[in-house]
Amino acid sequence: MSSETSGNRIERKPFEGEMYDVMGGCARWEIKVHDHGLVALCDVMPRMAPVGKSADFAIVQAARVSYGEGTKQVNEDRGLIRYLARHRHTTPFEMVEFKFHHVMPIFIARQWIRHRTANVNEYSARYSIVRDRFYRPDLENVRKQSKTNRQGGEEPIDESTAKEFLAYLEKVEAHYADYQSLMDKGVSRELARIGLPVNVYTEWYWKIDLHNLMHFLSLRMDAHAQQEIRDYATAMFELVRPIVPIAAEAFEDYHTKALHLTRLEIEAIRAGKPLDTTNKREAAEWEEKKKKLGM
Ligand SMILES: Cc1cc2nc3c(=O)[nH]c(=O)nc-3n(C[C@H](O)[C@H](O)[C@H](O)COP(=O)(O)OP(=O)(O)OC[C@H]3O[C@@H](n4cnc5c(N)ncnc54)[C@H](O)[C@@H]3O)c2cc1C
Known part of the structure; x- marks a missing residue:
């Protein structure tokens, strides 16, 4: 039923205070990847943010439904976002969304499409002619x-x-x-x-929320991911960082640049002994972690 026929009146409320466009009035922000590839940020929700705040404000706004109004100071917003990120209280991060345009080789798109939490619309090679663009790594x-x-x-x-x-x-x-x-x-x-x-290129529009984007980035910016998809993931992170600087910083501090320790690893540290495992891969992973810890 439309609002005309239902008789419901729509109340249109203006923004409170001064707002600005988080993309600075631009239609897209682009980063070229490799020879023909591209990551372009085309839109963000929220597109408008209160002056003096970043799009991070939408995370805080949603979280305060659970935690109450409290204070609205920017530094406290930062503390709240960092708390949410540390404690994996993820749904407030889903209140921010990004729409990207990606141009990448099909072998990268195959890895990428395994991430099921984005909305995707891809170039149709049934409808249109595939362009003469191929990925070749540098020598x-x-x-x-x-x-x-x-x-x-x-x-x-x-x-x-x-x-x-x-x-x-x-x-x-x-x-x-x-x-x-x-x-x-x-x-x-x-x-x-x-x-x-x-290695021929395809392209798509890809829309995802911040929580799922961070999940994607934590897997695809990681050293275990293929270099070529890491180049795209890193470019995406560079594009979103200025839009949600507080969440991006928390993501690095608590996830990508943090270290997860297993029970066996904690016991090895406590006892000052080697890892209690016969599994070679697990032992090698522990050696990597020890290097990171400067042990
Ligand atoms: C380094 C690396 C190597 C890989 N190698 C291989 C390989 O050899 N072969 C291969 O097939 N794949 C491989 N993958 C793909 C991998 O197994 C995952 O499919 C991919 O990373 C997507 O992860 P995800 O399911 O967590 O992400 P998403 O699909 O983005 O899902 C995000 C989260 O949502 C939840 N979720 C989404 N859909 C469902 C569902 N249907 N049921 C339950 N929970 C759901 C899960 O919690 C999931 O973690 C590799 C990935 C990486 C990063």
């Missing part, structure tokens, strides 16, 4: 297979093998000409595309 970023992590690459491989790898990509990308000529002969776009390599 010095052609990485060797890691010996310790089966899923990862580590230091750069020798230059001659790196060049051979790039020549292999060039050969695969040359199939783009076949893709075009087969469509010219009448093959449907939805089938012609299936021979394209996974």
Whole structure:
């Protein structure tokens, strides 16, 4: 039922106090990633914030429904946000949302799409022609297979093998000409595309709330994530940091730059003894943590 037919009257209340646009009146903020990639922040909720505050205010506003009005001083807002972040009281962080435009290779999009808590609308290669854009790492970023992590690459491989790898990509990308000529002969776009390599670029609009974005970033900015998706995640964090500086700082302090200790690790520290495990990977992880702790 529309408000016209229901007879309900809509009361339109103006903002209290002076407000400003958290994106400074811009349509987008962009960061280029690699040769053809892009992370663009297109919109934020709340878009308007009280002068003197950041979009962090929406987190505090929601949290105060649970904790009562209290004081409205900015420094106390900071204390409240940091408390919420430490204690994983996450729903107030869901009151802030971001809409991004991403341009990335399909192999990155496949990892990215595993994160189910975003709203996505992707370029259709059934409807439109895939553009002639391919990701190629720089020569010095052609990485060797890691010996310790089966899923990862580590230091750069020798230059001659790196060049051979790039020549292999060039050969695969040359199939783009076949893709075009087969469509010219009448093959449907939805089938012609299936021979394209996974380093071809796709793009989408991606909307997510701050809580789920932080979850995404904690996994994809981490050293265990593939370098290429980390480059995108880092760019996204750079874009949101000025919008929610207090939450971003708390996220680093309590999550990405913090360290989680297991029961066995706490016992090893207390007893001043090696970790009580026969699991090699767990022992290696403990060695990494000890380095971070300066032990
Ligand atoms: C370094 C790395 C390596 C990986 N390797 C592999 C791999 O080899 N193979 C592979 O298949 N995947 C792999 N993944 C993907 C990984 O297993 C997760 O699918 C991905 O990181 C998304 O995590 P998520 O489910 O926590 O995130 P999201 O989908 O964003 O979900 C956020 C949170 O919401 C909750 N949630 C969302 N949907 C559900 C649901 N249906 N039921 C219950 N809770 C839900 C969960 O608490 C979840 O943590 C890898 C990820 C990383 C970071």
